[in-house]
Amino acid sequence: MLKGMTKLISRVHKLDPGRVLHMGTQAPQSLAAHLDNQVPAESPRAISRTSENDPAKHGEQHEGQHYSIPLQDLKTVFPHGLPSRFVMQVLKTGEGIGGSS
Incomplete structure (x- = not known):
């Protein structure tokens, strides 16, 4: 064999x-x-992330893109903490909490 x-x-x-x-x-x-x-000249990460972190200012051009939530607002958005499956994905991929834009 x-x-x-x-x-x-x-x-x-x-x-x-x-x-x-x-x-x-x-x-x-x-x-x-x-x-x-x-293939655009930008990196794939730049395409999937928006530089606008305020969801109130998002328009159609930001639709489907990711943005960062400030750590002080995290408890407001997720009062019971983040879902455990999401935390596992963040730990595996390095995306999400504290990720760079």
Whole structure:
């Protein structure tokens, strides 16, 4: 079984990364080139976060974006504390409480 795995791994390393998706022969390269042209210069984090931290000032341009809640307002917004599942996600990803904008 180990020999079979070794052969499989060596074959995977020899494959063209564009053909791994099994979308045809030229589709992956053209798709990747098309997507590269559409990627904005900003980082993905800047796109998903708004610089406006006051929810009262949010407009349509802020819809679907994250913002930071000041720590002093956290108890007002969540009087019983944050949900335990959210806390677990924050600890795993480093996003959320005290995260940088």
